[in-house]
Amino acid sequence: MDNSYKIKVQHVTKEYDLYKSQAEKLRAFFSLSNSTVPHFWSLMGISLEVKPGETLGLIGVNGSGKSTLSNIISGIIPQTTGTVDVRGDTSIIAIGAGLRGNLTGLENIRLKALMQGLTNPEIDALMDDIVSFADIGDFLYQPVKSYSSGMKSRLGFSIAVHVNPDILIIDEALSVGDDTFYQKCVDKISEFKDEGKTIVFVSHSLKQVEILCDRVAWIHYGTLKEIGATADVVKHYREFTKWFKGQTKKEKKHFQRQMKTNQKSFDIDAYQKQVTEERQAAAPDDPNVAAEVKKDFYGSVISEKMSWGNRLLTFGVAIVFVLACLVNVSGHSVSEVLQNPGSIVHPETVLHDSNKTTNVK
Numbered sequence: 001m002d003n004s005y006k007i008k009v010q011h012v013t014k015e016y017d018l019y020k021s022q023a024e025k026l027r028a029f030f031s032l033s034n035s036t037v038p039h040f041w042s043l044m045g046i047s048l049e050v051k052p053g054e055t056l057g058l059i060g061v062n063g064s065g066k067s068t069l070s071n072i073i074s075g076i077i078p079q080t081t082g083t084v085d086v087r088g089d090t091s092i093i094a095i096g097a098g099l100r101g102n103l104t105g106l107e108n109i110r111l112k113a114l115m116q117g118l119t120n121p122e123i124d125a126l127m128d129d130i131v132s133f134a135d136i137g138d139f140l141y142q143p144v145k146s147y148s149s150g151m152k153s154r155l156g157f158s159i160a161v162h163v164n165p166d167i168l169i170i171d172e173a174l175s176v177g178d179d180t181f182y183q184k185c186v187d188k189i190s191e192f193k194d195e196g197k198t199i200v201f202v203s204h205s206l207k208q209v210e211i212l213c214d215r216v217a218w219i220h221y222g223t224l225k226e227i228g229a230t231a232d233v234v235k236h237y238r239e240f241t242k243w244f245k246g247q248t249k250k251e252k253k254h255f256q257r258q259m260k261t262n263q264k265s266f267d268i269d270a271y272q273k274q275v276t277e278e279r280q281a282a283a284p285d286d287p288n289v290a291a292e293v294k295k296d297f298y299g300s301v302i303s304e305k306m307s308w309g310n311r312l313l314t315f316g317v318a319i320v321f322v323l324a325c326l327v328n329v330s331g332h333s334v335s336e337v338l339q340n341p342g343s344i345v346h347p348e349t350v351l352h353d354s355n356k357t358t359n360v361k
């Protein structure tokens, strides 16, 4: 097995349909095409590796796709195309993910730890440590939906670092805590690093990134702008933000609109063709390149969009289900209803033989 990486992300894209309402979503489901619905590509082909024991920072402006990427790596949302290969004995844990609003803090601790594969006695043994690290007092007995974002972050972080995960995904968790909690988290992350664990760290705080990360990936409006040593990437990102801040209001708007337009007009087929051509140029004698690229793009994803065959099948099953319910309440047998469908809506009409109906009233 290739142990040069812990996480490998290849040609990952994420497409969202921008429906204006539930009704529009429903219409698109039953219509022949949803081409009128605008599409938005949150990620437009990200490929990167995270090495074992490495802390990789993800930086980028608001809406650039950092959380989308970290959620795809954590398995919280599926990618539209591409592969995500997570190596080894992986217990991957994302701090904010999986807290249930209707359950109390205590119940959430047990649930999330059970989902990580811990047994009840193991959880009992860890409970005091988790509770004391989170330090949220009596809120522990309240439903999580009543928590502030800082409290959720405290609880999520505490659970995540105590269940001994192989890979830790930290998305903005440190930005909401106070100074004491922040320092506790930084110490815990450093402990993790010393133990050789792999961390993906999403943050807007370049200072935190500089302290904690070995390498940094700069995600820029759905693309990977740069990946490399922390000092280099952070320097280039600072230059970009300085340049951006120096623009007039109108120029900033124009730039952002241009970036979003690119994300709306992204062509996945053209991207696949480009990757195929690049690989063919590198291996001109390999006849399987196109098939391999297709497999890399679509081999490990389940289509989020239903094929037409499946839509028709779903529609057919729904009709049969409704008919079955109507037959049931009408009090007639299936054969009667099949011979005289009107008996469903006019229950007083029954069929005595195949040719004649009699009104029983």
Ligand SMILES: Nc1ncnc2c1ncn2[C@@H]1O[C@H](COP(=O)(O)OP(=O)(O)OP(=O)(O)O)[C@@H](O)[C@H]1O
Binding pocket: 016, 017, 018, 040, 042, 060, 061, 062, 063, 064, 065, 066, 067, 068, 069
């Ligand atoms: N469910 C969704 N439907 C439509 N668009 C979405 C959805 N989720 C995210 N997006 C869009 O995808 C883009 C990337 O969002 P994401 O949250 O990954 O960015 P981010 O870099 O983490 O931003 P921030 O730094 O503000 O947290 C944004 O433009 C966002 O509006």
